[in-house]
Amino acid sequence: MTRNRPGRPGYTLVEILVVMTLIILLAALALGISQTGMFGSQKVISAGDRASGWLLNAKQRALRDGAPRGVRFFNNVGGVTGNPNAFTEAVYIENPDPWVPNPAQEGNPGGARIVFVYAWTAGTAPAPNTVTVSEIYFVGAKADLDEYDQRVSDNDSVILPEFGKAFKIAAANVGGGNITANTLIGNPGVALTPTNARRVQFLPASMPDLSAAGTKTLSATDHVATMVTYKFGFQRPAQPLLGEPVLQLTGGTSIDFRFPVSAATLGAAVDPALPLLPGGYRTWNVPAPSPVGTPNAGPFNPPTSIGVTSQADPAVTGGSFFDILFSPSGQVLNNNSGLVCLWVRETSKVAHPRLDGSGNLDTVLGLDAGGAQVLVVVNTRNGLLSTQPIAPPPAAPSVSYDPYAFAKDGINSGL
Secondary structure, three states: OOOOEOOEOOOOHHHHHHHHHHHHHHHHHHHHHHOOHHHHHHHHHHHHHHHHHHHHHHHHHHHHHOOOEEEEEEEOOOOOOOOOOEEEEEEEEEOOOOEOOOOOHHHOOOOOEEEEEEEEEOOOOOOOOEEEEEEEEEEOOHHHHHHHHHHOOOOOEEEEHHHOEEEEEEEOOOOOOOHHHHHHHOOOOOOOOOOOEEEEEEEOOOOOOHHHOEEEEOOOOEEEEEEEEOOOEEEOOOEEOOOOOOEEOOOOEEEEOOOOOOHHHHHHHOOOOOOEOOOOOEOOOOOOOOOOOOOOOOOOOOOOOEOOOOEEOOOOOOOEEEEEEEOOOOOEOOOOOOEEEEEEEEOOOOOOOOEOOOOOEOOHHHHHHOOOEEEEEEEOOOOOEEEEEOOOOOOOOEOOOOOOHHHHOOOOOOO
16 A cells, blocks of 8 residues: 655655566666676777777877877786786877988988898799898997997887888897998998997897998809988977876777797707797797697697887886887888788687697687687778677688688778
8 A cells, every 4th residue: 555645656665676677677678788798898999999080190290290109009017907918008109309420311421320230141943032241330529439339229229211112220229240241332431340330239120121221242152232322310209298187998808918938948849840930929820839838738828919028117017018110101000021010819718829739820719718719900001990890710720720811811901
């Protein structure tokens, strides 16, 4: 029995119970959906869109400011995930103004320049030529060298507009060098010696095309060549933008970036017959039968995010970060990989891809165990951005399976 107020209808006990039952059913339905793959898929897609949005903003800032701008991703060591492979946060970054040692360029031929030196042995067809020396030198007067020693350090970059590239410096002043081969060529007429040059080692080791170099034949098989450029500058590493907040991915998601592992760390488990990527992870495109080790046991998993290299974070013990930096033209600086794929997934799920005992990439069951996953793709040559699904694996493990196939086919070129 209910008591009615004047002008307002009362509610019976049955009506109240019906409403409470509906509330409980709706709550149970919401909880059930949240535990399904549908909810996880939306989280991962949202995280991929968020990361690609950060990159697009940085690319537009570079165009607006006429200067390099980008995004630095770093892992959450000791945080909620406690997973050093999970990169969950980011900041916007910018490059300081570059140092241009010779603004007059060819107008000052005696000024600072970059010299590329080659020595190679001609191969007998069909064998190719064998490059025996490939070195880079900063050449200039004593004042130029003194300023170089003060301004340029390891991890800086050399900007080379003629080649449309910027190369990261692994070592700013490498001792020694092949002075004999360099002296035979000169620059022009100037021998490269420690008194007028500093040897620079790029990272990754890369040199311009030999066809652009002037060649001198030493014998029927031995040749040397130099190439000189006056159009260059030195760039300090990028720094976080002041006043910008830390950016965070959707809760429970991360960019999966498996840390490189050295051969020394792998120790006795390493089988020289098994192909390893430069970082120590086993690749999936070559069969890997072996009596030693188990390919599907860490750290033999193949990588997930590709096209980027992590660095130790001096501000965080055990922390790492990697940068994606855009030039005003949209090109990704300090990156010659051609394609960057950031693998976004749920942190709580099992990492994919994984190799089976024969070195084949895991089946569709392995992909399903990883939950929802998506790739944030950057074309380093033009800065085009897109999000792509992981290419579905075959029913049986295969060495030819490429999880990045959709990112490489060019069908969705990006923004």
